[in-house]
Amino acid sequence: MTTLSAHPPTGRPPAGPRPPAGPAGTLPLGSPWPASARPGPGGDLLIGGVGLAEAADRFGTPLYVLDEAEVRSRARAWRRALPHADVHYAAKAFLCSAMADWIAEEGLGLDVCSAGELRLAAAAGFPAQRILLHGNAKSPEELRLARRLRVGRIVVDGLSEIPRIAALADAGTPQRVLLRVVPGIAAGHHSAVRTGTDGQKFGFRIAGGDAAEAVARILGQPGLDLAGLHCHLGSQITDTAPYLAAVDRLVALLAAVRDRHGRELPELDLGGGHGIRYLPGDGELDPARFARAVGTRLAERCAAHGLAVPRLIVEPGRAIAGPAGVAVYRVLSVKHTADGRRFAAVDGGMSDNPRPALYGSAYQVRPVGRSGTGPTAPTDVVGRHCEAGDVLVRGAALPADLRAGDLLAVPAAGAYQLSMASGYNLVGRPAVAAVRDGRIRLLIRRETVEDFRAREVGR
Numbered sequence: 001m002t003t004l005s006a007h008p009p010t011g012r013p014p015a016g017p018r019p020p021a022g023p024a025g026t027l028p029l030g031s032p033w034p035a036s037a038r039p040g041p042g043g044d045l046l047i048g049g050v051g052l053a054e055a056a057d058r059f060g061t062p063l064y065v066l067d068e069a070e071v072r073s074r075a076r077a078w079r080r081a082l083p084h085a086d087v088h089y090a091a092k093a094f095l096c097s098a099m100a101d102w103i104a105e106e107g108l109g110l111d112v113c114s115a116g117e118l119r120l121a122a123a124a125g126f127p128a129q130r131i132l133l134h135g136n137a138k139s140p141e142e143l144r145l146a147r148r149l150r151v152g153r154i155v156v157d158g159l160s161e162i163p164r165i166a167a168l169a170d171a172g173t174p175q176r177v178l179l180r181v182v183p184g185i186a187a188g189h190h191s192a193v194r195t196g197t198d199g200q201k202f203g204f205r206i207a208g209g210d211a212a213e214a215v216a217r218i219l220g221q222p223g224l225d226l227a228g229l230h231c232h233l234g235s236q237i238t239d240t241a242p243y244l245a246a247v248d249r250l251v252a253l254l255a256a257v258r259d260r261h262g263r264e265l266p267e268l269d270l271g272g273g274h275g276i277r278y279l280p281g282d283g284e285l286d287p288a289r290f291a292r293a294v295g296t297r298l299a300e301r302c303a304a305h306g307l308a309v310p311r312l313i314v315e316p317g318r319a320i321a322g323p324a325g326v327a328v329y330r331v332l333s334v335k336h337t338a339d340g341r342r343f344a345a346v347d348g349g350m351s352d353n354p355r356p357a358l359y360g361s362a363y364q365v366r367p368v369g370r371s372g373t374g375p376t377a378p379t380d381v382v383g384r385h386c387e388a389g390d391v392l393v394r395g396a397a398l399p400a401d402l403r404a405g406d407l408l409a410v411p412a413a414g415a416y417q418l419s420m421a422s423g424y425n426l427v428g429r430p431a432v433a434a435v436r437d438g439r440i441r442l443l444i445r446r447e448t449v450e451d452f453r454a455r456e457v458g459r
């Protein structure tokens with residue numbers, strides 16, 4: 001797209017409440033851009049009141065810009081929608097110390113799945129009681145660290161973990177655990193992220209009786225306090241139906257546990273997976289819609305089984321971080337082929353955003369820092385890596401006279417890009433800056449070849 005239009009290209013006004021028009025009379029861009037995104041002077045794009053062209057000049061590219069207000073308002077929206085639940089931000093979407101601060105200040109908990117995420121959160125001062133530890137392959141060191149830091153909950157994902165966690169518990173202070181179960185529900189944007197079905201590595205199947213066996217073993221360990229059940233269906237789910245099906249199956253299992261063991265478990269964790277918009281026409285899972293549907297179904301199913309309604313836990317990752325991030329790239333070359341294709345190669349690619357190559361994920365892209373009223377041409381925005389599959393956006397309508405040096409911005413870049421970034425071709429991971437109230441600050445500096453060399457200890 002070439003113009004910074006007042007509304008997204010679907011022609012629909014942006015969904016949900018939006019801030020008023022900026023001083024230049026410009027309107028917000030609408031989803032998938034952060035709510036603060038506005039066209040700026042000279043074709044610039046303002047995020048959090050900061051021009052991306054200036055940010056790129058100051059900090060270089062690729063640059064990931066995080067809108068702090070967007071993170072906070074999304075975190076708040078989840079808490080508001082579920083005032084009686086525990087909302088744990090899934091750190092795997094993206095974590096740094098500033099992010100941990102924002103999440104802690106907004107009153108959320110944190111879901112971590114490695115010693116790295118746990119140590120970073122602890123070093124940032126995140127309250128350990130609000131941390132929940134996941135993982136299908138928790139090392140002895142990770143479990144010891146979790147226990148030493150006194151994390152609030154550990155999610156059990158294998159039979160061998162049960163005696164290992166129990167052995168770490170001190171007499172009198174059992175470790176609170178949840179049991180991760182597989183409800184047999186297929187949901188999510190790609191087979192690689194569907195974790196609610198049989199035949200994948202996470203959790204204990206409800207259907208075959210694995211979950212019932214794990215419950216019995218946990219209840220037999222005095223060092224463990226089984227607080228409830230957990231499931232995570234998959235990622236980028238935009239419909240409430242899979243969550244409702246999960247409620248049905250997990251509540252039935254809670255009832256079976258009560259019938260067999262005489263114990264009503266007080267917590268039910270439905271994981272994350274709440275979908276966001278990557279393209280203007282995409283659906284998203286609104287927290288209030290999710291809360292209404294799940295709350296009603298949970299109350300109904302518990303009443304039907306004669307159970308007290310358990311405390312709900314949710315773990316949104318992408319839904320909080322994704323829409324807050326914008327990736328800014330500089331075009332390094334524009335290539336026209338005899339068969340009429342056009343490639344714009346940028347200074348990042350699959351090393352900072354592996355999602356298109358991994359899942360075929362689609363993104364929007366728009367030029368920054370040039371007025372976009374001229375004709376457009378279909379363009380594949382490709383990365384700089386040594387793979388033909390290193391394509392960030394296929395068939396984008398970009399200015400026909402796009403040239404090296406131009407800037408391009410990609411929205412919905414806040415989740416599963418930086419956190420899955422790699423060292424491929426020693427390009428180095430991008431810098432990350434936060435914007436807020438017209439100010440920008442660097443959170444993470446660009447990775448350099450010296451960082452790679454610093455890890456070399458022999459030759």
Ligand SMILES: Cc1ncc(COP(=O)(O)O)c(C=O)c1O
Pocket residue numbers: 090092093111134232234235236271272273274315316317318319415
């Ligand atoms: C256990 C668990 N919880 C939460 C999440 C967060 O998922 P999302 O970012 O899609 O909300 C994930 C990742 O999909 C997960 O594996």
Ligand SMILES: N[C@@H](CCCC[NH3+])C(=O)O
Pocket residue numbers: 092193235236355415416
């Ligand atoms: N990495 C996936 C999501 C996986 C979430 C972790 N269970 C994505 O980018 O969509």
